[in-house]
Amino acid sequence: MSARPRIAILTSHGQPSAPPPPEIHLAAVAAAVQDHLPGWDVRSATLSSKGFLEAAMREDGAVIYPFFMARGWFTGKVLPGRLSGWRYRMATPFGLDPALPDLTVAAIRAELARRGWQPEASEILLAAHGSARGPKAAEAAEAFAAKLRPALPGLRLVTGFVEQPPFIAEAARDCGPQTLCLPFFAQSGAHVRHDIPEALAEAGFQGDLLPVLGALPDVPRLIANAIERAQGDEMSPVDID
Template sequence: MATAQGQPPRDAVIVAHGAPAEPAPQELVLKALAAATAPHLPQGWRVRGATMAADGALECALAGLSNPLIYPFFMAEGFFTGTLLPRRLAEAGITGAVQTAPFGVDPALPGLMARVALEAALASGITPADSALLVAAHGSKVSRTSADSTHAMVAALGPLTGFGRILAGFVEEAPFLADQARALGRGICLPFFALEAGHVVGDIPEAMAEAGFDGPILPPIGQHPDVPALIAAALIRAAAGHPAA
């Protein structure tokens, strides 16, 4: 049976890193994300979600699927998407799988983040031109890809939002969140994260409180209700041979 796009149905797996110390909650989140993505895909597609941290979860999600598309629910290219995930796929007997670009570099994401930030400004009585947007991100002490993806997002958001300033602040490298928040003045903090866990529930609010920031701290962009449709669109593009269109 062909899909509405004239293509045969495909299998897909949405993969996140997960939390090794407590894998179950994020494993449930990935399964729910896959279930929410499925209605946005053509009839006949199968989509599953798994983390790499939960023992055997990725292998279980891959079982019985035919040449699945792999969607990395990560914010940047790096060791996990470029080395560890392909290695795990190979160990599971999956060869030649099409792996899409990660969530954080999806071409539709700047538009979604801009809309979220502007809606939050309106709801909070904040005039974008007179305020700032702080993009809170992970960063890394050993790799530039996380920061590079964040700075690219900041650049993309400029012409889309009209905020007086748009800054990046990181958990694990300079410029650190608290330092950036002290220079923020009136504004909004939008976490550039896929999942609401770890840094998002602990480090970000702690850093913002340390800086005396009293503006809105939004949920991580990966938890927005429009994300399943964004993922589905990326999977459809990848199936058509245009993963970054």
Template structure:
């Protein structure tokens, strides 16, 4: 009998200079989703691995953009790669209405682990941004706005890799403001500041660019794991796939 299970294709940008590690990481996420959704057939492909996305694309599939915004790649490059093949498009990961609560829970756990419960702290949301258009920055700013009421003890600042304010600039402003407002020593400040990379996958930006920017601004703590690697992400994506399938409307 033919396999009539719904098909989901999880896709991310990947890393053109070294496509295999993010491809493997996306495959591991797909395996987690397969365990959560045994009635589905889960596939994965980054856009950076040559021919991989087209090889996994099947008519009628639910495509899940593991992207933080509906920007250049998720909104235009992905559409061109799909062409006229019928499909359903899920909400991009970074725009999922359930994501702020997931991140807030992860940050509350981190704060408790550090012994900061009930204390104010700084949170730098380090995002990609884009020189191609405003959607990437808007997604990060909207996410920060949604996160603020969920984390009343935090003071959230955004910074970007590819546009102003750059991460180093935002981190320096955050550091100077905290020192001025709270009269803390440098070490005390570093113990009360977190940096969350607003990225779906780990790559050179999260492993190299962001840590270098933080160091240049006087921070000593390493950034947290990227948003897409936080606990509960696979469950969030599974719910999003079920919601998209239930809504119908292949295109």
């Protein structure tokens, strides 16, 4: 008899006003992660699709992978609340993965080389979400920026936020034409498709907007590694209240 597959569930916020597109995108990411995890059953569900996460659980013991950039409101409050009554292991959120800075540095260096830009004459604008609910989202972005700077000597790196100061438009005003705006996001939701370009246009930004970090080619392998690490953690206790 073949061994029962271990279960991993990728979850993200999704888009309440239009749930299907983010759900489809997350399923594609899960399929790519599945290629790196033979013997696993890799599923996906956004929080915006009613009942999808609960349907994906079905049984105790799953590894939950938060495709989020920080350990904030949704990963710390909303997600555990939705999983109340189940036993599971929670992987490190995508944006806090210790391997993500190196992956990003390699991508930035490759992009600069492709354009023929010298690092000391170039800039990075890290465009992040921020949050009015608490400091965790901004802290995650600033900590990430602090890890990138020593690995990219001579390159100026600034941060800007969608929902809190310094806002992206403010941060972008001092950026030169040889600037790459890097969205500190897992998926290309409304903030990335609309809010960030609008803020850049408001600032008269002359640089280029890159894809989100979640679109980097090696991200499925990074997620797979995080899931395997989490498999060795203790499962969450059942909420009996």
